[in-house]
Amino acid sequence: MSAAPSSPRYATPATDSIMTAEHVVKQFGGLVAVNDVSVTIPRLSIVSIIGPNGAGKTTFFNMLTGLYKPTAGRISFDGRDVTHARPDRITKLGVARTFQNIRLFGAMTALENVMIGRNSRLHTGLFGAIVRTPRARREEREVRERAQEVLEYVGVHQGANRLATNLSYGDQRRVEIARALASDPKLLLLDEPTAGMNPRESDELTEFMRRMRDELSLTILLIEHDMKVVMGVSERVTVLDHGEKIAEGDPPTVRANPAVIEAYLGKPPEDG
């Protein structure tokens, strides 16, 4: 992925976690959306955050990507403190995300959407754009080719030049992943990627997540409602309820945890 060696100052700690959140709190006025949540995401793992609706999962995501500033606590990525970093800085460091309700740029084509994802890796400024310097020209050509490649990679083979809003639902989801991948992330945050998918599509996506992790050396953090996906793909699961972390561990442990069963399912399973 990134060819540049990280400077010694920011050498990765021995634990080799790519992102850690320590005692993170987010308050909106009187509402505590996330309360004292600590999560560690090991490098090259697939980690899930689950919880009932309104548990604070997306709020937590938004803090990791810099959209919200935590009220208290500390977030670090790749050895750097990013608690108060701007979203575009965090993207540049190597965090990319998708959204729960697809947020593609409606007036842009699928290809242009993916090109936007690569924005943080480009250098052309006002002058370069107006004069169209050789460097700017080369960069434009490269970003176009790269975007096309990424679209192919996620499985959008047609319609790169169609408006993103006119693609099928599944393709829109894929374009959103492509847009995130275009920034060469180290950590990919997926907010309910299988929402609205049928079981076969969910299975494909689960398989694709593993492939991305292996081929692109990615770490993936997932918010997901589909338990089959969560239990099938995750190495660790964190459970949030009412903004608090109530359980954490590998899928079998979490599944067996009575607190999770109570919070998440509301009642014990009838038939194991």
Added chain:
Amino acid sequence: MSELAAQLSEWRAAVSARLPPWWPRALAIALLAFGVVFPFLFAQTSDFLNATIIALSYVVFALGLNIVVGFAGLLDLGYVAFFALGAYTVGWLGSGFFFKANVHVLVNSFASSLPGVHLNFVLILIAAVIIASVAGIIIGAPTLRLRGDYIAIVTLGFGEIIRVIAVNGQDIHIFGGGQTLTAGEIGITPVDPVYLPGIGTFDQLHLRPWYWVVFVLVLIVLFVNVRLRDSRLGRAWIALREDEVAAISMGIPAVRTKLLAYATGAAFGGMAGAFLGAYYNEVNSDQFAFGFSIFVLAMVIVGGLGSIWGVTLGALLLSYINYYIIPQVLNTLPSKFGLNFQLTDVEFGIFGFLLVLVMILRPQGLIPERRRQLELTEGIGEIEVKEPAL
């Protein structure tokens, strides 16, 4: 109605399929050549040539505003501020207004003999661009955390602040000894006419040179607009316009990107303002009313938000209606029907009516932006976006 539209678009598709691939380039060259020889079709002092010069200045204004409103989606209602700053740059740096100073840079022998600051027009244009873009950033900065309507209110306020400073500037004493900031409603006049070394000094009886200067300005602005639209920056502007949260999550630095839009848009406003100040030979605070901002915004909307060629057309159309057709051609029309008023008395009514008409019949603008056109037509015709022609 819709059948007719379908038939028209079918014919249009048939025509464009038969045109050779180089035709947009050929059309551009033909238009360019026509633009260059255009003033020879009219007398040096013709009213139509005068209206054309003003119309082309408004093209520069409208294309500047189009970057802010059309590309970046920041509704700026205070664009008149940049007209004022550009015009005052001419007033300050190209007239005898600072009567105690004695600065002359590359001006003709007559201006060299006068007191005041007299810089060459090209230098003034550059100064106007710099002053206006700095002002654009200053005015833009407080709006960065705002969205939509709120941006409109703040920028409207800034536009008014600049106007009020211009009006009251005659009582603002600077440097001591009777020197004021502006000449308010009395106006700074005369202003140095444009002087280009090797070409000569312009005057009000020979309009062709003025035309060519503003024509060159329009070409520069068109070029910059096209280049920016098809660049990383242009994409970032559109992404911010479409969905700010998604855009910043994708790594677009919102502050920097928005300020660049404000600064570039303002730069063109300052440029056109400086030109009009010199052309009108007067810089008067009356010129900088709120209506100007709305007039330019109307050009952008009528032409098609974000569409470079649409906005150009919109600016030409509205300017010609306002500065030529109503006052020169149709002004005496009511009297021919025995009515006792002139058309200029009701020009606001006419304008309002035309705007309403456009919004009902063609809400996307005269030449919609490629993207908006797609939004409206795709799914019916399944057309693919082609690379921009120019």
